[in-house]
Amino acid sequence: MSEPAAVEFREATKVYARADRPAIDGLSLDVPAGEICVLVGPSGCGKTTAMRMVNRMVDITSGDILVGDRSVRERSPAELRREIGYVIQQTGLFPHRTIADNVATVPRLLGWERDRIGERVRELMELVSLDPELAGRYPAELSGGQQQRVGVARALAADPGVMLMDEPFGAVDPINRERLQNEFLRLQAEVRKTILFVTHDIDEAIKMGDRVAVMREGGHLAQYATPAELLMAPADGFVEDFVGADRALKRLALMRVSDINLWEAPLAFVGQAMAEVRAKLDGAEVPHALLVDSERRPLGWLSESDLQADVVPDRPDSPAKPLLDLDDVMRDALSDLLQAESMYGAVVDSQGRIAGVLSVEIIADFLGSDDALTEEHPAAERPVSA
């Protein structure tokens, strides 16, 4: 069961008795196996209802949903639900059961042996970074963040192929939410589940989703796209409004420094004749020379007075700050530049060797150009934990 299963909505419709309009009207959506699909939209758009249709907590009126090629309509609800992880906002932990017993819920329903359950509980507590000492405590003794981790561990207990998460981090304070989100993305990289994730927070959607389904009232799909596509090309005014006016900035959170064309720095090696360096500076994109050691690792920037010398000194006047990494998230790199009040930042690769120079101008050009709105960037394929 650990193999992630694709989830496919086929014209799934839900009409509640005595309602004049369907809550979900012919929703079609493909969630590839092993991906996080975020359902996002204003309250009342039907995102939670859509999610709950998958494990039959809400029954479909017409249409169908396939989980791993099998229609949910032909499964018994209890059996289906035991194969699908379920995490809800208020955690829904059982207050009368210890943490270990909470985590063991589904394995017990499935009739696992006691030893196997105990082992699995220990494994899961470790997986979600919970102190094993908490196993015998009750939920009320844990902080909100810890409770949420227990909720995730409990959902993962029987190693389901699909997970449903309804605003799982909604009740946690912003600082802990960020930490839980990052932890969860690391966890997902390890466990690779197919996840339907409901939120009303577009920033969370962009961060967590491999794909984002923006929904509007009546369960209508306004746009279904990768986070980058959503930010680059909102399908209509509704999506554009929902994504927000700062979508260009949001895009920076999805990019790494390596995704952009860097400028080449005029390099100066220790002991080199300064005349050569001065020649390089002529017409260079970066009007400053970067001093590097023999391994091409940045030592610092040469100042005007340095340039007056005959040979390149081994100690530059100004250090190579900020020093950026090709793997840095673009938004953080920009923040580093602004914080250092520097126009330029040397960018190094994983060995610490110079890879190029990032400037505020490059970022401004990028955001101002059509590039920012049309070009697909590789980093956008995976959300970056910022």
Added chain:
Amino acid sequence: MISLAVKAALLAAAGKGCAPGLPAGFCHHHAETSCVARNGFFCAAWAADNFDRYVGPFFKHALIVSVSVAVGFVLALALAVLSHRHRWLVPPLTGFTGVLYTVPSIAFFFLLLPITGFGTDTAVIALSAYTLQIIYRNTLAGLANVPPEAKDAGRGMGMTDRQLLWRVELPLAVPEIVAGLRIATVSTVAIATLAFFAGAGGLGDPLYKDITFKTNVILAGGLAILMAIGFDALLLGLQRAVTPWRRVRAT
């Protein structure tokens, strides 16, 4: 043994009323006869001498209460669980148990006598009927107070209705259920003194045989009060034992 302890306390109290210098036996006898003769508020010496007459009824009383509450509990719990699933049953069952609750107890006994005869059965049937209302309503309230997200999570993880009931809803309703049991038990201890009229014995037996003798009334009534306190403490202890999660500190 509680009864022995009570007896010893009574003897000690009787000794205190004795004038100094008089021989113990005389003093005892004298105090007893005069107190009983003028029907004093509480004749400790008489109580000590006659305490054995109350031991049997005391235990019979405890038995009647235990059986009645147990039967009432099982029935009320079943009715509550049934109407928890079928909500339309709530108004008629609340009405029905309410009507039972309002029937005067002595009338209840006499109504039952032609059917179930003179004896313990009749008393237990009537007393159980009285517990239904309280336990039923408290159980329903307890089930209604179960956090909806706990139920949602239980269902969402694949619990059947029955599993949800036994593993989540009933355990979480225990505090309210026990609260109902405690009220029902204490009131049953009191009403069970009327079981004498159904011929079931219990503390009502000595009580009504000499209802004008104050010492008798106080002794029988006092034992009933002690029993009520004892049962209540027992149930409270039981509730604490089965709900350790209620005592954890919240963070």
